[in-house]
Amino acid sequence: MKITLKITGALLDQVRRDLARPHAFAHERVGFLTAGAAAMADELVLLVRDYIVVADDDYELARDVGARIGSNAMRKAAQAAYRPASALLHVHSHGGRGLPRFSSVDIESGAVFVPGFFQSCPKMPHGLLVLSDDRATGTLWPGAGRHPVAIERLVRIGQPIVEQWGSNYELA
Numbered sequence: 434m435k436i437t438l439k440i441t442g443a444l445l446d447q448v449r450r451d452l453a454r455p456h457a458f459a460h461e462r463v464g465f466l467t468a469g470a471a472a473m474a475d476e477l478v479l480l481v482r483d484y485i486v487v488a489d490d491d492y493e494l495a496r497d498v499g500a501r502i503g504s505n506a507m508r509k510a511a512q513a514a515y516r517p518a519s520a521l522l523h524v525h526s527h528g529g530r531g532l533p534r535f536s537s538v539d540i541e542s543g544a545v546f547v548p549g550f551f552q553s554c555p556k557m558p559h560g561l562l563v564l565s566d567d568r569a570t571g572t573l574w575p576g577a578g579r580h581p582v583a584i585e586r587l588v589r590i591g592q593p594i595v596e597q598w599g600s601n602y603e604l605a
Contacts, residue, residue, distance in 0.1 A: 442591030461499040467519035511553035551577040
């Protein structure tokens, strides 16, 4: 199955600005994207609806990871994805340029918390997204109990062009 994530340029810029803000003690910021999903014969398209900012008070002090958020942040994200039913994607940035990669912490922690998103929206896919300053990498769990798969294509929609990037794409 081919997976495409589409986001407006204005919203992607807003996400990058938020994730670049300093925090009092966390080394990085995180947030959540909600998205609608449309399945076709061999493709799943996610259209990002909104960005959920994680409040400063919802970060927890942790020296072993760049950022740790508490259950309150997860609850707020799950509530935002409940109605309308939305895919929920945890997003953060590694900065720099080029195709970012998930860290081992990203992979291990995502495998623990992303399946929990299916409790609030069991019929929607959920996943992880990591941004650089000009590209992104994503992975998606298509359903509860299913293995995650790579988001093959990410499309930035807006003027003057549509940019596509992912594992098989370079910036236009």
